[in-house]
Amino acid sequence: MQFNFSDLPPFKEQGCCDSGCDCATSNLKSSTACPTCNMFGEIVSNLTVYSLSDKERRRQIDQGGDDGYSICLTPSCNTLYYLKKSIISTDQARREFHLKDSSSTHTICYCLKIDRDEIVDAVHNQKLTGMRDIMKTLKGEPPCKCEKNNPTGLCCEDEFNQIIKEAIDSYV
Ligand SMILES: [Zn+2]
Known part of the structure; x- marks a missing residue:
């Protein structure tokens, strides 16, 4: 079966929450x-x-x-x-911190426990290209407890979106 880029909807710029939360996205x-x-x-x-x-x-x-x-x-x-x-x-x-863990299944969203492979799979096999769409389809509404769950204390938004873009690019 032949795939091409047009099979995937374009990248959808999304944050983690519908209503906008106060998750921090950068540290000093x-x-x-x-x-x-x-x-x-x-x-x-x-x-x-x-x-x-x-x-x-x-x-x-x-x-x-x-x-x-x-x-x-x-x-x-x-x-x-x-x-x-x-x-x-x-x-x-x-818990393991994905930056210091070379495993390809490392966690990206620590609140919902979504790993890199699951994000790539959601893009390639479920044709989802929005962070929020992927979160809701795989695990539900994010609780946004990034300060307690993510070792950086930050929202996973930037990395999550980067992996979606890479997954779209590698979809051939
Ligand atoms: Zn060091």
Whole structure:
């Protein structure tokens, strides 16, 4: 069976919610470098670090505080969060962070647990090209708890839409 690009509807620019939510889409650049890899990460909230850390680590974090933790975004570095010399490593986190996990099935939307392969499959096999359409068809309405669910504390909007575009481009 022969496919071509015209079989797919064009890319639909969508956010995660119909009504517009207050999910953050960017973090401030950190002014301190990761003690492990020396790269500058991004500032995340205490609530994000608390929510993503294992039980042991949680005891040391005031979830309502604002200490200025940073997330290290270097894929090969096993430090996830840092605050001065104090480190929370990827194996002290409650879930895997897709940037530091090379598996192709890694999670993109942490609120609804949608992974990269599911997004590509929804584009290729269900002919869906809008983020919100894919979310609703696969899992339902997003709860928008990105600050607690996503290791970056951010909405997955940018990455989700990028994967849709790549899936459209690879549909031949
Ligand atoms: Zn690092």
